[in-house]
Amino acid sequence: xxxxxxxxxxxxxxxxxxxxxxxxxxxxxxxxxxxxxxxxxxxxxxxxxxxxxxxxxxxxxxxxxxxxxxxxxxxxxxxxxxxxxxxxxxxxxxxxxxxxxxxxxxxxxxxxxxxxxxxxx
Amino acid sequence: xxxxxxxxxxxxxxxxxxxxxxxxxxxxxxxxxxxxxxxxxxxxxxxxxxxxxxxxxxxxxxxxxxxxxxxxxxxxxxxxxxxxxxxxxxxxxxxxxxxxxxxxxxxxxxxxxxxxxxxxxxxxxxxxxxxxxxxxxxxxxxxx
Numbered sequence: 001x002x003x004x005x006x007x008x009x010x011x012x013x014x015x016x017x018x019x020x021x022x023x024x025x026x027x028x029x030x031x032x033x034x035x036x037x038x039x040x041x042x043x044x045x046x047x048x049x050x051x052x053x054x055x056x057x058x059x060x061x062x063x064x065x066x067x068x069x070x071x072x073x074x075x076x077x078x079x080x081x082x083x084x085x086x087x088x089x090x091x092x093x094x095x096x097x098x099x100x101x102x103x104x105x106x107x108x109x110x111x112x113x114x115x116x117x118x119x120x121x
Numbered sequence: 122x123x124x125x126x127x128x129x130x131x132x133x134x135x136x137x138x139x140x141x142x143x144x145x146x147x148x149x150x151x152x153x154x155x156x157x158x159x160x161x162x163x164x165x166x167x168x169x170x171x172x173x174x175x176x177x178x179x180x181x182x183x184x185x186x187x188x189x190x191x192x193x194x195x196x197x198x199x200x201x202x203x204x205x206x207x208x209x210x211x212x213x214x215x216x217x218x219x220x221x222x223x224x225x226x227x228x229x230x231x232x233x234x235x236x237x238x239x240x241x242x243x244x245x246x247x248x249x250x251x252x253x254x255x256x257x258x259x260x261x262x263x264x265x
Contacts, residue, residue, distance in 0.1 A: 003141045022144060022166075025173040026137035055166045058232035059173065086162045093239040094232060 003027050006034045014110050015043045020052035023060030032063040035078075039067065044076025047109040051082040056090060064100070077101065081109040127153055128193040135176045135186040135205075143172050147192060147201065154194040155261060164199065164259055167240040170233040171203040171255045179207030179253055198242075203255040209248060 004027035007018040015038045023031050038046055048064075050056075064078060071078050081103045083091065091097050103109040129150055133139040147168040151161035172188060180186045189204040237244050243258045 022141075022169075024137070024140050024144070024169050025176070026140045055162055055169075057166055057169055057173065058236060061232060085159045086166075089159075089163065090166070090236065093236060 004030050006030055008034055008038070010043070011110055012114065013043075014045045014047055014113050016106065016110075017046065017048045018052060019048065019050070022054040022056070023063075024055075024057040025059040028057075028059040028063050031060055032066075035063065035067050039070060042074075044071050044074040045113050046071065046076065046078045047103075047106060048078065048080050049082050049106045049109075050080055050084065050087045051106075053084070053087050055086055061090075061094065061096065068100075077113070079103060079109045079112065081106045126194040126196060128191070130189065130191045132187050132189050133172075134184060135180045135188050136184040137173065137176060140169050140172060143190065144169050146190070150192045150194065151199060151259075154199045156199065156259075160259075163240045164201075164257075167237045167244075167257055168201050168203065170237050171201075171244075171257060174210070174233055174255070175203060175205040175207065175253075178210045179205045181208070197261055199259045199261065201257045203257070204252050206252045209253060210246075 002021065004019060004021035004023060006020070009016050017031075017034055017038075019031055021027065035046065038044075068078055079101045080091070082105060083102060088102075091100075091102065101109075101112065103112065127150065129146060131146065133142065144165040148161045148165040151164045152158065156164065168190070172190070175188050176182065186205070186207060189202075191202040191204070193200045234244070237257065240259075241257045242260045243256075245256045247254050247256070
């Protein structure tokens, strides 16, 4: 079984990433590759659905940090949804819950982008 | 007769492709020591980070070295030692986590050690017989 797979799909202009497994110094390339693929296609609204994530090590958090400037610089954002206890705990330990928007569900994360558009229009 | 507490010692090549194995054995041993699934996963993450540190800092990414893992259920505590024969890395020189600089400077230095320290009850580094030993300890909650 692969240690990490990342499925993607697009919903209402938002790119959804579904990492399944664990993200560490070895598997981070797969995760980073999917983020970069979205950016190369000009897709800057990204939601990472963490439901299938066992854990994310510092290498994975580095991948998010490495991309966030470009994402936000292009008017987008990377938001997180559906965190289990372990992943939420990791984000809280590192204070990432203050740097990234975290939603209980994928639907709420997608809707948050739409709300921002409506507020801006 | 009391059953012996399980202990395990393995040597792996200094390659990140073995981190999955490190995660699996640590999690299995932590579960067998009585930790919940969530705590066992976090312990596996801490050992993953410690092993990654060895590969990146003690061995500077060289994949032909050896890392020894000693995992032990010592009754009241769960102990993992990650041992290498690479360069001595003084943990005091590892930059501390600076939240404010995460985004502005994309600094990731120190995140791994910070995670290890928050997950474990103690993280110590020592030099022994020309080897570096990173010792991670998690105490078990006292029985109710």
